[in-house]
Amino acid sequence: xxTYIVRRVLLAIPLLLIVxxxxxxxxxxxxxxxxxxxxxxxxxxxxxxxxxxxxxGLDRSVLARYGxxxxxxxxRWDFGRSxxxxxxxxxxxxxxxxxxxTLLISSTTILFMWLLAVPLGVYAAxxxxxxxxxxxxxxxxxxxxVPGFVIGLVLLWLLxxxxxxxxIGLGVGGLLDQEFAGARLSWAxxxxxxWHLWPIWLVVGLSGAAGLMRYTRGSLLDEFDKPYVxxxxxxxxxxxxxxxxxxxxxxxxxxISILGMQLxxxxxxxxxxxxxxxxxxxxxxxxxxxxxxxxxxxxSGLLFFGAFLMLGNLFADLLLAWTDPxxxxx
Amino acid sequence: MTQxxxxxxxxxxxxxxxxRVGGGAVWSAFRRHRLAQVGTAILVAFVLLSAFxxxxxxxxxxxxxxxxxxxxxxxLHFRDDGDFRLLPFVYKTRSVVDPETHARTFVEDKxxxxxxxxFVRGEPYRLLGLFPTDxxxxxVRAEDGSADARILLFGADRFGRDLFTRTxxxxxxxxxxxxxVILILLPIAALAGGLSGYIGGTIDVVIQRIGEGFMMIPGxxxxxxxxxxxxxxxxxxxxxxxxxxxxxxIVGWARVARVVRGQVIALRETDFVTAARASGAGDxxxxxxxxxxxxxxxxxVTATLLIPGTMLTEASLSFLGYGLREPLASWGSLLNxxxxxxxxxxxxxxxxxxxxxxxxxxxxxxxxxxxxDAFDATxxxxxxxxSR
Numbered sequence: 002x003x004t005y006i007v008r009r010v011l012l013a014i015p016l017l018l019i020v021x022x023x024x025x026x027x028x029x030x031x032x033x034x035x036x037x038x039x040x041x042x043x044x045x046x047x048x049x050x051x052x053x054x055x056x057x058g059l060d061r062s063v064l065a066r067y068g069x070x071x072x073x074x075x076x077r078w079d080f081g082r083s084x085x086x087x088x089x090x091x092x093x094x095x096x097x098x099x100x101x102x103t104l105l106i107s108s109t110t111i112l113f114m115w116l117l118a119v120p121l122g123v124y125a126a127x128x129x130x131x132x133x134x135x136x137x138x139x140x141x142x143x144x145x146x147v148p149g150f151v152i153g154l155v156l157l158w159l160l161x162x163x164x165x166x167x168x169i170g171l172g173v174g175g176l177l178d179q180e181f182a183g184a185r186l187s188w189a190x191x192x193x194x195x196w197h198l199w200p201i202w203l204v205v206g207l208s209g210a211a212g213l214m215r216y217t218r219g220s221l222l223d224e225f226d227k228p229y230v231x232x233x234x235x236x237x238x239x240x241x242x243x244x245x246x247x248x249x250x251x252x253x254x255x256x257i258s259i260l261g262m263q264l265x266x267x268x269x270x271x272x273x274x275x276x277x278x279x280x281x282x283x284x285x286x287x288x289x290x291x292x293x294x295x296x297x298x299x300x301s302g303l304l305f306f307g308a309f310l311m312l313g314n315l316f317a318d319l320l321l322a323w324t325d326p327x328x329x330x331x
Numbered sequence: 332m333t334q335x336x337x338x339x340x341x342x343x344x345x346x347x348x349x350x351r352v353g354g355g356a357v358w359s360a361f362r363r364h365r366l367a368q369v370g371t372a373i374l375v376a377f378v379l380l381s382a383f384x385x386x387x388x389x390x391x392x393x394x395x396x397x398x399x400x401x402x403x404x405x406x407l408h409f410r411d412d413g414d415f416r417l418l419p420f421v422y423k424t425r426s427v428v429d430p431e432t433h434a435r436t437f438v439e440d441k442x443x444x445x446x447x448x449x450f451v452r453g454e455p456y457r458l459l460g461l462f463p464t465d466x467x468x469x470x471v472r473a474e475d476g477s478a479d480a481r482i483l484l485f486g487a488d489r490f491g492r493d494l495f496t497r498t499x500x501x502x503x504x505x506x507x508x509x510x511x512v513i514l515i516l517l518p519i520a521a522l523a524g525g526l527s528g529y530i531g532g533t534i535d536v537v538i539q540r541i542g543e544g545f546m547m548i549p550g551x552x553x554x555x556x557x558x559x560x561x562x563x564x565x566x567x568x569x570x571x572x573x574x575x576x577x578x579x580x581i582v583g584w585a586r587v588a589r590v591v592r593g594q595v596i597a598l599r600e601t602d603f604v605t606a607a608r609a610s611g612a613g614d615x616x617x618x619x620x621x622x623x624x625x626x627x628x629x630x631x632v633t634a635t636l637l638i639p640g641t642m643l644t645e646a647s648l649s650f651l652g653y654g655l656r657e658p659l660a661s662w663g664s665l666l667n668x669x670x671x672x673x674x675x676x677x678x679x680x681x682x683x684x685x686x687x688x689x690x691x692x693x694x695x696x697x698x699x700x701x702x703x704d705a706f707d708a709t710x711x712x713x714x715x716x717x718s719r
Contacts, residue, residue, distance in 0.1 A: 019544025027553055030560035045655050141368075143702075146693035148643045151685040154666065158675040158682060208643075262586070269551035273647055277670070287552055291653075299556055302521050308551035314547075 005330035006315070013311050018071075020307035024300045025067045031294050041137045046310060070300070081297030081303075090301035094286045105199055106274075107267055113202040113212040114263075118258075122217025127244060129222065135276055137214065144211035149204045153277035156200050176201075176280060200278060203236040205224075205270035213256065220252040250324075256320045261314035268306050346652045357628075360705035367701020373694035377623060377687075381502040385456040388496035389482055393658055394454070396481070398426065399491035401678045402437050405483045407447065419473055420446045425478050445471040445480040470603055486680035498684050501660035506691060508576060508645045508661070514638070515580035516587065517630055521623055523584060524591025527617045529599055539592075541584035550582050551644065558653030572655045587633055591626050593624040598622045610624035628706050635699035641694045646688050 040050055054060050058069050073079040083093040094100075125134040176197050181190045224230060225248060233243045268284060275285035287302035289295075322328045361367055372588060376421035378495045379388065407419040423443035426435050429461040451470035458465050472479040485494035527538040561571045598604060599622065607617050648654030649663030668674065 015540060016544045016547050020547050023544070023548060024553065024556075027556050029558065030557065032560070032563040035389075114691060138366075142688070142693055143694050145696055146639065146643075148646050148650075148663075148685075148688060150647055151666070151688065154669060154675055154682060154685065157672050158679050223357075228460075239552050265550050268549045269644075269647070272551060272555075274652070278650065282551075287553075288651075291552070291555050294559060303549060303552060303556070306552060307547045310547045310549065 002330055006319075008207065009315050013308075016311060017304065017307060018259060021300070021304050022067060022308075023073065024303035025070065026063070027303075028296045028299050029063050029066075031296065036201045037185075038253070048301065067158055070297075080301040083295050083296045083298045084159075085290075085293050085298070090276070090297045093290070093295075094283050094302055094305065096286065097281065099283045099286055102281060103271065105176075106198070106205065106271055106280070106282060109198055110202050110206040110209075110261075110267060111260075114213055116126050116198075116212045117215035119217050122214040123244065123249060125214065125218040126135075126221035126225070127240075134218075134249050137218075141211040141214050145215075147208065149208065150273045150277050152207060153200070153204045153274060157277070199275050201271075201280070204274040204277065205267060208267055209270070213259075213263075216256055220255050221248055224248040224252045253326045254321060257317060257324060260320070261310075261317035264310050264313040268309070340599055341628065351712075357705045360708050361701050364701035366697040367705075369699025370694040370701065373690060374698065377502060377691055379505060380499060382459060384496075384502065386458055386464075386466070387468050388493070388499045389451075389453060389467050390493045390496045391454045391456070392492065392660055394492060394496070394501040396487075396491035399432055399481060399483065399487045400426075400489060401435070402426070402481075402483055402491065403486040403678070404486040404680050406439070408444075417657070418447060420444045421480075421482055426624075431521045443479070445473060445482075447471055447482065462465070479592030485683045486678065488665075488681065494665070494680065494683060497660045497665060498662065498687060501662050501665055501684065502699070504572075504655055504659065504661035505642065505645065505663065505688065509641045509695065511639045512576050512580045512583075513634045513637055516579055516584050517634055519580065520584040520587035521591055521626065521630060524588035525595050525618050525623050525626075527588065528549065528592035529614070529622060531596075535592075538588070538660070542588055545582060547587040548582055550579070551647065553582060553643070554578050554648060555651065556654050558648060561653040562653065564654070568656055568659050575648065575654060576645065579641065587630075587637075590629065590633075591623075594626045594629060595622055598625055624658075632699070632703045632706055635695065635702050639699065641696045642688070642692050642695065 061069075070081060073081070080090040081326045082089055086093050087097070121137055123135045128134045176194060177190070178193055178197075181193045221244075230243060230248055232241075233247050238247075251268050271282060272284035272288055274280060276288055283302070283305065287299065287306075290298035290302060301329075317329070322330045348476055385391075402424065405421050405424065407421060409419050411420070416473070421444065422441055423445065424437045425440055426437050428435050447469055448471065449469050450466050451472060452465045453467045453470055455463060455465040471480040471482045472630035483493050485498060488494055489496070523538055523542065527535045527542075549657065552577060559574045561574055564571075566574075591616070595618075604617060604621060607621050612621070645654055645661065646663030646666070649656070649661050650666045650670065652667055654663060655661045656667075665684040666688075668684070669678075674681060
C-alpha cells in the first residue's frame with residue numbers, strides 16, 4: 002500500500018511536468034505581457050521597463066523561460082509573482098480562505114451528488130420500466146442537458162423576478178451572509194452556510210448527479226443479471242437484502258472508478274459557479290487571472306488544479322482498492 | 332429459465348426483441364428505441380431550422396434598432412373586437428420612459444395594427460447559401476413603409492436586435508460544434524490508442540504517459556486561457572473560435588485513446604491479424620485496415636456520447652465570453668448578454684436561448700443512449716446472454 006502510494010506520487014512528477022509545460026505554452030500564446038501595459042504609461046522610463054523585462058526574463062525564448070520557471074519552483078518553491086497584486090502567485094490564488102472554500106464546495110458537491118444519485122439510481126433499477134423509473138429517466142436526461150450556468154441564471158432570475166425575495170432570501174450568491182462572515186463557528190453559521198451551498202450544489206453537481214444516477218441504475222441492473230443474485234434470491238433472501246447487501250456492494254465499484262473522472266467537471270462547474278454566483282474560490286481567482294492576463298498566476302492555477310486532479314484520482318483508486326477486495330495495490 | 336433461441340431474445344434493459352443479428356440488428360434496435368426516435372426527430376427539426384434560418388427569421392442577426400433596445404417579445408393578437416382571427420396581428424409599440432425612474436417600458440399603441448403576413452419581402456439573403464432571394468416566411472409591414480412595424484417573437488437585446496433571428500442563426504454554430512470537435516478528436520484518439528496498443532513497448536509507455544498528462548489538465552480553464560490568448564491577436568472571430576474548439580479536441584483525446592488501446596491489444600492476437608501478417612501486410616496497413624475498423628462501434632457510440640458534453644462546454648465558454656463572440660452568435664454567446672442579475676431580472680426573455688441548448692443537448696443524449704443500447708443489445712446477444 003505504502004509502496005503503491007509512493008510510486009503514484011513519483012509517477013505524478015513527470016505528469017506534473019507535462020501539465021506545467023502545456024500550461025506554460027498556452028499562457029505564452031497570450032499577446033503582450035505586463036510590461037507591454039507599462040510601455041503605454043509615459044511616466045515609466047524605458048530603463049525601468051528594460052529592468053522589468055530582464056527581471057522576469059521576458060526577453061528570452063520560451064524554453065529558456067520555462068526552464069527558469071521550473072528551476073525556481075524546484076529550487077526555491079517560487080512559482081512567480083502576480084503582475085497584478087505583486088504577491089507570490091499562490092498567495093494571489095489562495096488569498097483569504099479561497100482554498101478552504103474550494104475544498105468545501107468540491108467535497109460537499111461530491112457528497113450531494115452521491116447522496117442524491119445512488120438512492121435514486123437504486124430506486125430506478127428496482128422499478129425498472131415502471132413509472133418511477135421512466136420519470137427518473139426523463140428527469141435525469143433533462144438534468145444532464147442543462148448547463149450549470151443556466152441553472153445559476155435561472156436561480157438569479159427567480160430571485161430577481163417572480164419570487165422577488167432578493168438574492169439573500171434564498172441564499173443564492175456568496176457562501177455566508179454578512180453577519181456570519183466573521184462570526185465564530187456555531188449551528189446558526191453552519192445552517193447559514195448550508196443555505197448558501199444548495200444553489201452551488203445545483204449549479205456544479207446536478208448534471209453530474211444525473212449521470213451518476215444513470216450509471217448506478219445500469220451497473221445495478223448488470224448485477225441483477227448475474228448468477229449470484231439469482232442464488233441469493235433462490236436461497237430466500239429478502240429483496241432488500243439481495244439489493245443492498247449483495248448487488249449494490251458490487252455495483253458501487255464501477256461508480257468509484259469514475260469518481261476520478263468527475264473531478265475535471267467539478268473544477269469546470271465550480272469555476273462557472275464562482276462567476277455566476279460570485280464566489281471567492283481558487284477557481285474564481287484563476288478566472289480573474291485569465292481575465293487580467295496574469296501569466297504566473299494562471300500557470301500556477303493550472304498546475305494547482307492538475308495536482309488537485311491527480312490527488313483526487315489517487316484517492317479514488319485507494320477508495321476502490323478499499324471497497325473492492327479483488328483489487329490489490331502493490 | 333429456458334435458453335433463448337438464436338434469432339430471438341428479449342433484452343431486459345431495453346425490452347427489445349432482437350430478431351436479427353449483425354449490423355442490421357443494431358440499426359433495427361436503434362430504430363425501435365423510443366428515446367432515440369424522439370432525439371432523432373428533434374435533431375432533424377433543429378437542423379432544418381438552422382438550414383433555413385434566414386428564411387424563417389424576419390430580420391438579419393445584425394439588424395440593430397436603438398428604438399427597440401430590450402423590447403419584450405411582441406404580443407400576437409388573435410382576437411379582433413371579440414372575433415377570432417386565424418392570422419394574428421400585432422399592435423404598434425412605443426417605448427415610454429418613466430420621467431422619475433428613467434425605466435423604459437414598451438406599450439402597445441392600440442390604434443395602429445399590423446397584420447402578420449407570410450412570404451413577405453425583406454432583407455436579401457441566399458437561401459441555403461445558394462439561391463439569392465428576399466422572401467421571409469413571415470413578417471409585418473406598414474403600408475407607408477415606416478419602421479414602426481416590428482415583430483420580435485423572442486424580444487430584442489441591448490442593441491434592439493431580434494432575439495428570434497439571432498437564436499435561429501446561432502443554432503448553426505451550436506449544432507455543428509459537437510460533431511466538429513469530435514471529428515478532430517476521434518482520429519487523434521484512434522491513432523494514438525491504435526499505435527499505443529499495436530506497437531506496445533516504449534512507444535506505448537510514452538503515449539500512455541502523455542495521455543495521462545493530458546487527462547490531468549483541467550479542461551475548461553486551459554481552453555479559457557487559449558481563448559483569452561487568441562482573442563487579443565486580431566484573428567477573425569470565427570478563426571479564434573475554431574482554434575479554441577480545436578484545443579477542446581486536443582485536450583480530450585486521451586480518455587478515448589486509452590479504451591481504443593485496450594481493444595487493439597485484444598485484437599492484436601486474433602487470427603485475422605495473424606493471417607494478414609502472414610500474407611505480408613505492413614504494420615500500418617494492418618492497423619488501419621484490419622484492426623481499427625473493429626473499434627468502429629465503440630467509436631461511433633463514444634462520438635455520440637461526447638457530443639452533448641462538447642456542446643455544453645462550448646455554451647459555457649461562449650457564455651463566459653471566451654468562445655464565440657460578437658457579432659457572431661451561438662446559443663451560449665447569446666446568454667453571455669444575460670449574465671447580469673439586473674438584465675435577467677428586467678429582461679427575462681434573454682434566457683430563451685437556454686431552452687434551445689437544453690432541448691438540443693437532450694436530443695443528442697437520447698440518440699447516444701439509443702446507439703449505445705442498440706450496440707449493447709446486439710453485442711450481448713452475440714456473446715450469449717445465458718453465459719453472463
